[in-house]
Amino acid sequence: MSQPETFMKSLKGKVAVVTGAGRPKGIGRASALRLAEHGANVVVTDICRKYEGDLAAYGVGDDWAQLQGVVREIEARGSRGLACQVDVTKRSEIAACVDETMAAFGRIDILMNNAGTAVGVGPFLEMSQKQWDLSLNVNVTGMFNFCQSVIPRMIDGGAGVIVNTASLAGLGAGELMCGYVTSKFAVVGLTKAIAAEFGIYGIRCNAICPGMVDTDMGDSEYEFISQMEGISIEEARQRAAEKIALRRQCKPEEVADVVAYLCSPAASYITGVAMPVAGGMAQGL
Ligand SMILES: NC(=O)c1ccc[n+]([C@@H]2O[C@H](COP(=O)([O-])OP(=O)(O)OC[C@H]3O[C@@H](n4cnc5c(N)ncnc54)[C@H](O)[C@@H]3O)[C@@H](O)[C@H]2O)c1
Numbered sequence: 094m095s096q097p098e099t100f101m102k103s104l105k106g107k108v109a110v111v112t113g114a115g116r117p118k119g120i121g122r123a124s125a126l127r128l129a130e131h132g133a134n135v136v137v138t139d140i141c142r143k144y145e146g147d148l149a150a151y152g153v154g155d156d157w158a159q160l161q162g163v164v165r166e167i168e169a170r171g172s173r174g175l176a177c178q179v180d181v182t183k184r185s186e187i188a189a190c191v192d193e194t195m196a197a198f199g200r201i202d203i204l205m206n207n208a209g210t211a212v213g214v215g216p217f218l219e220m221s222q223k224q225w226d227l228s229l230n231v232n233v234t235g236m237f238n239f240c241q242s243v244i245p246r247m248i249d250g251g252a253g254v255i256v257n258t259a260s261l262a263g264l265g266a267g268e269l270m271c272g273y274v275t276s277k278f279a280v281v282g283l284t285k286a287i288a289a290e291f292g293i294y295g296i297r298c299n300a301i302c303p304g305m306v307d308t309d310m311g312d313s314e315y316e317f318i319s320q321m322e323g324i325s326i327e328e329a330r331q332r333a334a335e336k337i338a339l340r341r342q343c344k345p346e347e348v349a350d351v352v353a354y355l356c357s358p359a360a361s362y363i364t365g366v367a368m369p370v371a372g373g374m375a376q377g378l
Pocket residue numbers: 112113114115116118119120121138139140141152153154155179180181182207208209210211231258259260261302303304305306307308309310311
């Protein structure tokens with residue numbers, strides 16, 4: 094997408110932290126690179142380890158080398174980058190990352206809470222307590238943790254922008270994703286509560302609500318649908334596209350453009366919104 098001159102480089106000198114940014118096809122990496130293209134220095138974080146035990150099957154960005162690769166991509170765009178290994182459910186790891194960021198850059202202007210998991214997608218009655226807890230811990234408590242750690246720095250800096258990755262599933266419910274839907278509705282609530290409380294400090298907080306994005310998480314949804322309905326993965330993709338007004342899935346870069354806009358001065362009067370980035374896909378119930 095081509096941007097007017099005034100919008101490009103409008104984040105020069107700003108410092109952004111993006112969570113869940115290690116996966117090559119992810120919304121986090123695409124957003125981190127777009128913020129860098131707009132001039133921001135970007136700290137990218139990811140869990141960089143596998144879940145243990147019966148949760149090990151759930152894909153996460155478990156690769157430290159990949160996260161460092163994103164830093165090199167940020168630097169190739171003329172900005173500074175930093176990688177931090179952070180499990181968003183662990184407050185001590187967040188505190189260490191925020192301290193490292195402050196030591197390296199002296200400020201935090203932008204926080205993109207993007208880390209998320211679709212753990213437990215499937216029939217409600219089959220969802221284990223462990224899956225439910227992980228879903229809420231990563232998708233909601235992780236954002237609570239990061240916001241509590243970063244907002245005091247934004248208050249000290251006199252302003253800030255937070256973008257939380259919710260989902261269209263945070264605006265309307267579909268079947269077979271109870272934990273995910275519950276967590277993403279909570280993300281929208283958290284977003285609005287923070288916008289209401291911290292606007293007085295010049296802090297804006299918005300949520301993005303993507304529909305069907307071509308990422309690893311998106312791919313796993315088609316695998317799930319193909320198993321549930323006994324159809325091929327390609328057919329599952331096509332059926333999903335038929336429910337979208339634009340008749341195609343979203344590219345991570347198209348979400349990243351919205352993130353960059355919300356972080357820019359062009360969105361200086363937008364706070365507390367939950368913005369669908371869904372190509373005209375109807376939200377659920
Ligand atoms: N792909 C879609 O269709 C879609 C639609 C709506 C919303 N989303 C949301 O977008 C965000 C990014 O997802 P994506 O589609 O790019 O998939 P993705 O799997 O590439 O990204 C999710 C990221 O979160 C990280 N993560 C998971 N648990 C973590 C933890 N405990 N601590 C730190 N990081 C952790 C993963 O390692 C991964 O990098 C998620 O919040 C997801 O719910 C995705």
